[in-house]
Amino acid sequence: MNGEIDLRGIKDILVDIKDTSELMIDLAYTSLLYCNEEIAGEVFDLEKKMDKLNYKLKLITLRAARTEEAEKLIAILEIANAAEVIADAALKIAENVFREKIHPIFVDAMKEADEIIIKETVNRNSKMIDKTVGELKIKTNTGMHIFLVKRGNDYIYRLDNLKFKEKDIIYAEGPEDGKKEMENFWV
């Protein structure tokens, strides 16, 4: 990449930063809702990833200033900074899981929020088995967004090519009515 202006690289990192910062918020609230230290741990790992992405984005954006109008690049740095603040906020939320107990108000409040989080296990006869999120079009068909899968001891959040298996534990977020629609999938 020596000396070359990498606009595509900027775009790819921006996409990654936006998606990761939103994933981190979902994971942070989920860790709190289920008082799950492992999920909180994932938020910590992602925060480190965000730091790296941010550094890289700033570096290639500054390099791009050689040919691109600097004024047009400021907005990119602003978004990078905001994503960093969001990642830190997610961390601040997830940290509470490591305290002795979680306040019941969180659980009550999250049940009443516009978007709820649910956790379900994939059944042996589920139509999800051996299919990917994309093939199932779950978001389009139910409104629920699957953001995390627990398989054995692993937590997986890169879901694009993941084929679901029996006993996968799925975490999804979406409107309350979406919960009912999802039942068609795991049963």
Next chain:
Amino acid sequence: MMEDEEMNVKDIFTEMKDISELVLDLAYSSVFFDNDEIAEEVHELEERMGELNYKIKTIAMLAARTKEDAENISEILEVASASEDIANAAGDISNIIKRDFKIHPVILQALREAEEKIARVVIKNNSKLAGLKIRKSELATATGEYIISIKRGKKRIYNPDKEAVLKEGDILLVRGTEEGEKLLRKICSGETDEWRN
């Protein structure tokens, strides 16, 4: 929305969580559509978050009687203040528009490729959506598209109530998948009548 005086810690916290999610969608929308009006709403929601955070702190302090109370409550205050941080970050994003920064085309490309995509769709006169309540429309569960706001004439309704009725001419600001957006466009133009589960 209930009167502020009647709100308890849980109500305030729920509103803060909802706003923190809405405000981020709006902030990215303001950049994507280069829209001052949406950026202004982000700013107002940011202020509302400041008020709510202040309120939750006051109520929490008055409620604490013992050391244990105080510890439990400080946890809620931490999370509340994190959601205010998110709103402030959203404010910084929409400031790109308020300050008239030029937007590099890679930003728009990135927002188009991000997992959650924002779109703006108008409900046409022959669309079956006109006259339906949001809940009945099943838009969220049957298309995956979530309504961020409705623009009706000069008015804009944010986080609309599920009982609100959609009307012809409404401009919907939505978030969802590429596929969901295509389907929603067909529904709004009247090309498709059948979408409900």
